[in-house]
Amino acid sequence: MKKKIVVAITGASGAIYANLLLKTLNRLQDQIAEVAVVMSDNAKDVWRFELDNEDFNNYDYKFYAKNDFMAPFASGSARFDTMVIVPCSMGTLGRIAGGISDDLIIRAADVILKERRKLILVARDTPLNLIHIRNMETVTAAGGIICPAIPSYYSKPKTIEELAMTVVNRVIDLIGLEHESYRWNEE
């Protein structure tokens, strides 16, 4: 079955992860039925600030306003399989953990959890306080996956993009898409 995926982008540092995920999903289109995107206001500001562009405007995916509760994935009946929040701010994590569905991102995450589908949070902040850690525990207990924006070095990445792709590749694995990437100890 081809996947229906929601990508939510929030105002944590790491717009590069969102950009690379959107690019990679585009490359894997044959395995995907639909990608829907929603960005918080801060996500747009952080993207402009960190990447010096507005490339989120260049993707062909359908973008939804963050207060558009008429979006299909605001209801479980639309049957989206997976939601990735990338990067995921501590504010968004906290609102999900608290069940505060006051915008489309939190509502969609709430729906994914109640329907027992896959919610992947590419959480980013450092250091973490106890509230962040407890919120991660709560979301994990509810079935969500905390996939922190922590790159790995054992593939010996040479550029910032390659380093960021070590996180994005793990997200693609978690979504369950087939793709080529570095695999530890494989030829």
Ligand SMILES: Cc1cc2nc3c(=O)[nH]c(=O)nc-3n(C[C@H](O)[C@H](O)[C@H](O)COP(=O)(O)O)c2cc1C
């Ligand atoms: C440049 C920049 C970097 C930020 N980085 C982080 C971060 O890494 N983690 C985080 O939780 N918040 C970060 N913030 C703060 C969030 O953007 C802010 O808490 C916001 O309210 C989150 O709302 P949102 O989740 O709806 O996007 C950053 C803000 C700016 C301007």
